[in-house]
Amino acid sequence: MTGQKSWRTRLAGALPATRESRIIAVNALIGSMGTGMFLAGSALYFTRFGGLSETQLGVGLAIAGVVGLATTVPMGMLADRFGPRNIILVVCLWRAVGYLAYMRVEGFTEFVVTASLLYVMDRAGQPLNQALVGRLITGSERNRTMGFIRSLRNLGFTVGFSLAGIALTTGSKAAFQWLFIGNAFSFLVVFVLVWMLPRVGPAKAKDTAEGENAKAVVPPIRDWRFVAVTAANGVMFLHDAILITVLPLWVAEHTRSPIWMITVLVTTNTVITVLGQVRTTRHIDSLASATRATTWSSVLLLLACVAFAASGWSDTSGWAIMTLMTALLLLTFGELLHSASSWEISFAMSPEAAQGRYLAFFNVGFSAAEIAGPAVVLWLLSGMGPGGWLIIAVCFPLSAALSWLGTRQKPAPAAAGPGPDAEPGPDAEPGPDAEPVPATSGS
Incomplete structure (x- = not known):
């Protein structure tokens, strides 16, 4: 009995500590599986069936990458204004529709437009997820959750590539398109899981404690x-x-x-x-x-x-x-x-x-x-x-x-905890500025 209890204790210690961090971890696995499937076959699809040369594919991705890079910070500002959870829900739906739209691409112009619109959301995904973690999780569990995200993303990419390899053995257009559909579906699953997380509103500065207003934050x-x-x-x-x-x-x-x-x-x-x-x-x-x-x-x-x-x-x-x-x-x-x-x-x-x-x-x-x-x-x-x-x-x-x-001259981390309207997890360690309220954690 003691051995069984010890085994369960070790298993519990190896998993994310809270419900919200477990949801985040599952999100990372599912999303990366879909992305792995897409990446494994996308280049071949666009050059074989999308009417693109290899050079056009490279140039198109570079243009989309620059667009995504330029819009990353504005997307972060939206997360501060409306809350990261709400923006992530929009991102999930946008990406699901966008990857389905890839199947209708024919030619360079259509590819650049579609890829650029998708890259706005693709580039925003990582910082938005990290912002959500920062709002919902405190203490050592916050960085630990980020570790789970990265570990499971690597695992998901590997699984996704393996699944794509099976589908691509046929070499047919339909097989490639099923990879796109699988990726779009993965974002719908992620949407549902993110919906299950606690709602967090816009971040607010602590006016009473520091005499500051959110507008006074240095860009x-x-x-x-x-x-x-x-x-x-x-x-x-x-x-x-x-x-x-x-x-x-x-x-x-x-x-x-x-x-x-x-x-x-x-x-x-x-x-x-x-x-x-x-x-x-x-x-x-x-x-x-x-x-x-x-x-x-x-x-x-x-x-x-x-x-x-x-x-x-x-x-x-x-x-x-x-x-x-x-x-x-x-x-x-x-x-x-x-x-x-x-x-x-x-x-x-x-x-x-x-x-x-x-x-x-x-x-x-x-x-x-x-x-x-x-x-x-x-x-x-x-x-x-x-x-x-x-x-x-x-x-x-x-x-x-x-x-x-x-x-070297920055004070100890005091401004990275959850906002006053978020609820840190029961197993999470309160940050130095956290209010003594019930806690939750998330993705």
Whole structure:
């Protein structure tokens, strides 16, 4: 009986602590499964059946990416005005309709218009979800919930890609379109789950305690510390570009490693991320601990780049395999630390009354890295070979130093808790400014 109780205790400890955080976790899994299905077949669909050339597809996605980047902060402002939950509900419906509309696209102009309208919502999804977490969850469970989101997203993408592989074996237009339908349906499921979360209204500054009004909040672009950590975060996120875009090309074109090593490396990263991201958040619960984690992350990423360079200088497949696996492990653990620290830093430095727009602005760094990162890294490596990795390596500690400058004089996280109209979860730890009212947590 004691053993059974212990097993149940360990299982409960491995799951999100509250009903709302569990809903958030399920949302992450379902949404990423749909997105994984779409991403696995979208490029082939548009070039085979949508009337686009590969060049037009790339240009169209770049245009849509810029539109999404430009509208991220305005979407965050809407979340501050109407509450993140309400805006997420609109986003879910918009994305469901948009992915169905992709099936009617024929030609470049229709693709650019449809993709741009979708990217407005796609780019807003991550900061809006983080803003909702910030409004509904406090204490260590907040960062832990973000860890669950990232772990389950990785798992969902893998499942989605696998399902897409089964469908794409036929190569028919109908099979591709079912992937689009599956993605649209996933957002309808997410809509229902978000509807079940507690309602949270617009964020409000604490006039009585601080004598401030929400209108007095400094815009993020005028907060030099926040601009510094946002820029640093964007550069640190080059690890995503390295993993998703650069790694397969580097292994195939610049090393003596067998091609199957690409699958081994990507699978290893996915497994470690799924199992390790939540654990990584355990000791990152303050601005100081997040700053230290960013520094350690930069060291690991620097060493990963050195190992990648060594893999390109290798003359044997055995040495290439060993150095590539070493680089992958260093990159993965650096990635886990950076993700956890970036959540805590962005929460801690976002004023409560403007959390939506601050988190959206912070996410612009990630979006910029996602758009420009692959091109910059591939340009360096194509021109310098393994030596290009050494230049990339230096960028990480420099970024960590810039992040430290932005956080070093900031007071302890006091403005990232839920608003006075939100209800923090019963298992959540009240923030330093939280009112002594019942609590809830959410996504």
